[in-house]
Amino acid sequence: MVAATDTARLGPTGLTVTRLGLGTAPLGGLYAPVEEGQAEETIAKAWDLGLRFFDTAPQYGNGLSERRLGRFLAGKPRDSYVLATKVGRLLRVPERAEGEDAYYKGTPPERPVFDFSYDGVMRSLEESLERLGTDRVDVLHIHDPDSHYDDAIDGAHRALDKLRADGVIGAVGAGMNQAEMLARFARAGRFDCFLLAGRYTLLEQDSLDDFMPLCEARGIGVIIGGVYNSGILANPNAGAKFNYQDADPALIVRAQALDAVCRRHDVPLKAAAIQFPTAHPAVASILTGARTAAELVENEELFRHPIPADLWAELRAEGLIAPGAPTP
Template sequence: MTGSRWATVRSGRLAVGTAPLAGLYEPVSAAAAADTLEAAWAGGVRLFDTAPHYGAGLAERRLGEFLRGRSRDGYTVVTKVGRLLVPGRAAHDEEGFVGGPSDLVRVRDYSADGVRRSLEESLTRLGLDRVDVALIHDPDDHWDEAVAGAFPALARLRDEGVVRAIGAGMNQSAMLARFVRETDVDVVLVAGRYTLLDREAAAELLPLCAERGVGVLVGGAFNSGILADPNPGARFNYAPADPAVLGRARAMQRLCAAYGLPLAAAALQFPLRHPAVSAVVAGVRSAAEIREDLALLEVPVPEELWAALNDL
């Protein structure tokens, strides 16, 4: 059952991650966001990943505005549940988002009622009558509530046709593997844990997904930027990279350069080499970035380079 459900949803090797379009680390204008999405569409991208958390609803609104008037069967939208947006004023920008609404705060809620409310509000912001995929977002400290409340609620919504596939999205692989073992998820999104620098997901999560026919989306292929540009000050997993990690990334960059290739090409293509991985989710903030990512996916990478990178 699970594998067949995901097979009806999967939509290309590259997904646009909309967090940067909602002001992750720096503001992005509405015009620049629209241009980015237009460039992705022109490049053949039809898979879009968003969440209420991204810019306190800004990412969903911008994506919805872009998709308005396009054939509903012509694209795939992934959104998330687990954070409700409620009236209030945050003391500071949450997790690096700037430029979003200042009168909403995020409240964790993995209850069944919270899931239904979250999805209803997401559909309103997106201007859609359904989403294709709904993921439980970052339930790291909320397993009991997520498995008792959020998952059964999503399963009912799947049965009702409000969503086509369900799962979880996290920055760790251990709990995602637990979801795969203990629930009937269709897909998982693992961010930053299957990259050239961090292969945590390869130990258990990816083999388990392959065995059970669960789709895998991989986010954070550049590990917050260090695998795109490993210069001093680069970020790794949302924080400044320590010298050891920076040294590994720079060694990989030199190795790729010896083959006449950019490190970013190997970083973006690496997750797709695993048979369990359906697509990579690339967070982009400009039309130039999405065009570059599309070009990077087409750069030929020789097998001997992959073997050499595995040794670093």
């Protein structure tokens, strides 16, 4: 069984990450505001549990997540943790008043502006370092460049490649909710790692067709986010979310079938969901977002919940996971 505090090398770099990391989008007020004390308590609990991999981004709370994470980590030895943030969005105060952010609540007045250019990436990192209160980050991801492939590979990747060569960052990555463009990046540039959110889960393994074996063959480390697929693998009932939207009824039926197998083996569906991706040899770490310390404690407990081999065998026999999907 993989433990949350076990470590894995991140691709070809010298970085090692804990197998469970903390994703901090919820601490930036994703969908609902989070009080300062609650955010600090959650990060502190991650540290107490032995998690040493922390992921943030300018977009997460329009700078709020980076500031909160930076304040906590300021009291820790810099070489005792791995810190990842992202580029592709500069935070700027709009000239005219705009409505409330659609996703992040209780945030500063800045709003993200897309910029995947070479110079924009350099400015983005400089501003992130200021918010984080540090002189370096370990992993720098190109963040969700779905409609900006050319700028991302010609501008952002070129900037990250130079930052890596100069020793300013330890790893070049990209983080997306799709595997297809990440596979294009793997073939077009020199990437150390990728953050894949929601596309390699207990519910969805299409990335096994190309992306995952490509990363394994090229030694690119994969970080998995969104293991609960926006909630459907946490509570697979009517009204469940998938990929941030209302889930299709067919997906709910499939998630309920997964849940039924888990129940027969007395295993929480969430435990199977959080542990499933760890078996793939390309996967270095699982990022779990948490809004409270209690949520984080639950995720750590689910990460080490005993799961019998018969459960995985039954899922495979019923066609609920891909035939070639590795299992813990």
